Amino acid sequence: KAKVIAFTNQKGGVAKTTTTLNLAAAFAERGHRVLCVDLDPQANLTMSQGIDPDSLEVSMYDVLVHRLSIREVIRKREVDVACASIDLAGAEIAMSAMIGRERALKKAIEPVRDDYDFIFIDTPPSLGLLTINALTAAQKVIVPVQCEYLSMRGLIQLQNTLAMVRDELNPDVEIEGILPTLVDRRTVHAKEAIEILEENFGDRVFASRINKTIRFAEAPVKGMSVLKYDPNGKAAYAYRRLAEEVLANGKR
Amino acid sequence: KAKVIAFTNQKGGVAKTTTTLNLAAAFAERGHRVLCVDLDPQANLTMSQGIDPDSLEVSMYDVLVHRLSIREVIRKREVDVACASIDLAGAEIAMSAMIGRERALKKAIEPVRDDYDFIFIDTPPSLGLLTINALTAAQKVIVPVQCEYLSMRGLIQLQNTLAMVRDELNPDVEIEGILPTLVDRRTVHAKEAIEILEENFGDRVFASRINKTIRFAEAPVKGMSVLKYDPNGKAAYAYRRLAEEVLANGKR
Ligand SMILES: Nc1ncnc2c1ncn2[C@@H]1O[C@H](COP(=O)(O)OP(=O)(O)OP(=O)(O)O)[C@@H](O)[C@H]1O
Ligand SMILES: Nc1ncnc2c1ncn2[C@@H]1O[C@H](COP(=O)(O)OP(=O)(O)OP(=O)(O)O)[C@@H](O)[C@H]1O
Ligand SMILES: [Mg+2]
Numbered sequence: 001k002a003k004v005i006a007f008t009n010q011k012g013g014v015a016k017t018t019t020t021l022n023l024a025a026a027f028a029e030r031g032h033r034v035l036c037v038d039l040d041p042q043a044n045l046t047m048s049q050g051i052d053p054d055s056l057e058v059s060m061y062d063v064l065v066h067r068l069s070i071r072e073v074i075r076k077r078e079v080d081v082a083c084a085s086i087d088l089a090g091a092e093i094a095m096s097a098m099i100g101r102e103r104a105l106k107k108a109i110e111p112v113r114d115d116y117d118f119i120f121i122d123t124p125p126s127l128g129l130l131t132i133n134a135l136t137a138a139q140k141v142i143v144p145v146q147c148e149y150l151s152m153r154g155l156i157q158l159q160n161t162l163a164m165v166r167d168e169l170n171p172d173v174e175i176e177g178i179l180p181t182l183v184d185r186r187t188v189h190a191k192e193a194i195e196i197l198e199e200n201f202g203d204r205v206f207a208s209r210i211n212k213t214i215r216f217a218e219a220p221v222k223g224m225s226v227l228k229y230d231p232n233g234k235a236a237y238a239y240r241r242l243a244e245e246v247l248a249n250g251k252r
Numbered sequence: 253k254a255k256v257i258a259f260t261n262q263k264g265g266v267a268k269t270t271t272t273l274n275l276a277a278a279f280a281e282r283g284h285r286v287l288c289v290d291l292d293p294q295a296n297l298t299m300s301q302g303i304d305p306d307s308l309e310v311s312m313y314d315v316l317v318h319r320l321s322i323r324e325v326i327r328k329r330e331v332d333v334a335c336a337s338i339d340l341a342g343a344e345i346a347m348s349a350m351i352g353r354e355r356a357l358k359k360a361i362e363p364v365r366d367d368y369d370f371i372f373i374d375t376p377p378s379l380g381l382l383t384i385n386a387l388t389a390a391q392k393v394i395v396p397v398q399c400e401y402l403s404m405r406g407l408i409q410l411q412n413t414l415a416m417v418r419d420e421l422n423p424d425v426e427i428e429g430i431l432p433t434l435v436d437r438r439t440v441h442a443k444e445a446i447e448i449l450e451e452n453f454g455d456r457v458f459a460s461r462i463n464k465t466i467r468f469a470e471a472p473v474k475g476m477s478v479l480k481y482d483p484n485g486k487a488a489y490a491y492r493r494l495a496e497e498v499l500a501n502g503k504r
């Protein structure tokens with residue numbers, strides 16, 4: 001049965017999508033079968049694999065709201081992608097009156113859990129119903145954090161939300177790790193921020209760091225992960241190292 | 253009567269909050285009376301003026317959902333701030349059944365429009381009901397855009413949403429300008445992205461650019477705008493220049 005990991009942080013632009021896709025590609029490179037579920041109406045993960053969300057007849061919206069089989073929205077690329085489209089922006093209102101609205105995703109991925117080793121879920125920058133669905137379906141959560149003040153402030157709220165999900169919907173969900181991203185090693189601000197992270201979260205902060213490099217912005221234009229776009233570069237190496245760390249943690 | 257400007261882009265982390273606050277500070281420096289309305293449950297603008305959102309009894313949530321007077325949630329700092337709190341995360345569901353749910357903000361700011369020259373609205377990274385409220389209350393929209401592929405892709409969707417608001421809710425709303433932010437002048441990727449912006453949006457792209465500098469991440473820690481934190485630095489200068497450009501456009 002696949003292990004389900006959600007990539008969550010309500011702060012915008014902290015590399016949730018970049019981390020979901022590139023960690024998945026690093027896992028696939030090591031021979032693991034990985035499904036990426038794009039749960040963001042912006043459909044950035046879908047776009048980053050070269051798929052045009054506007055060309056899709058059906059998407060994760062139909063899976064959640066009309067109980068369409070998730071197999072109908074999976075496209076095979078470097079990894080398998082369960083595609084999003086802008087329709088998802090209407091999912092929260094459409095689902096608000098549904099019974100079991102928080103478990104729709106958990107139910108939808110159950111039938112394919114034997115087909116994969118890992119299922120990764122990319123979430124929108126909010127703590128609304130779509131993200132709650134991801135936290136209810138997941139066993140683990142990876143929290144990308146930009147090492148800046150505004151991004152760090154949001155972590156307290158994320159922990160509160162996670163505690164609520166654990167009480168009401170999913171007793172098993174826990175933080176796999178907190179990932180410092182968009183790190184600019186030249187600034188004191190980033191160093192101080194990482195120190196604060198480690199003081200507050202201890203060993204739940206990954207040893208791996210993802211430094212800033214323009215390669216991450218270039219790769220999505222080509223519809224590729226950085227592992228495919230620049231296989232021997234620092235960007236690819238950073239996510240391979242994170243993959244090792246996450247897989248090693250899993251064995252403990 | 254105050255001119256109302258919304259700062260909107262559903263892409264996360266593109267400097268919506270940073271632009272709202274620092275442009276407001278630049279306007280205030282020139283003697284204009286400015287109110288900033290924080291409509292984001294993350295309450296980053298509220299935090300960036302040194303106000304702890306968790307200490308607030310009431311916030312913009314109560315203004316929208318319980319029709320509390322907006323004067324009750326305004327705090328005076330470098331500029332006046334109508335504060336947000338995490339309660340706002342529940343506003344969309346609480347308002348989904350209300351009659352006139354899209355006009356709640358427009359009605360709420362009407363009584364204070366004579367007290368200010370400008371009212372700026374910071375929005376969350378989504379095109380949900382809170383952002384629709386901002387677009388319905390505003391005459392103009394400033395769209396901060398990070399010069400990267402994923403951020404640019406979202407502009408088409410934003411234009412579609414704006415057209416819908418114009419048809420159904422607010423015939424006067426139009427784009428004041430598109431602001432290239434987080435610009436790293438060293439990369440080809442940013443140069444190419446700005447060229448694409450100008451090809452598609454012509455003179456609606458501001459001449460002003462906001463370059464990357466760590467000062468922007470440092471200032472919120474002190475609860476200050478960059479104009480107060482580093483008054484003679486490049487960061488402050490960039491927003492003063494934008495203020496000149498926006499004010500000059502307004503006179504045309
Ligand atoms: N390590 C990095 N170095 C440089 N740029 C990066 C890095 N990681 C991500 N980026 C770029 O930063 C931008 C934000 O990343 P991304 O879109 O993955 O964040 P997100 O958290 O998914 O955003 P949103 O909140 O909008 O969903 C993208 O343009 C991406 O290409
Ligand atoms: N020109 C700049 N140079 C460097 N850093 C910047 C710049 N503008 C903003 N930042 C930093 O980038 C991060 C994102 O900016 P900000 O929070 O204003 O974006 P946002 O669009 O409001 O994000 P969200 O979508 O989460 O609301 C913040 O940590 C901010 O300090
Ligand atoms: Mg994303």
Ligand SMILES: [Mg+2]
Pocket residue numbers: 268269270292296374375376
């Ligand atoms: Mg913001």
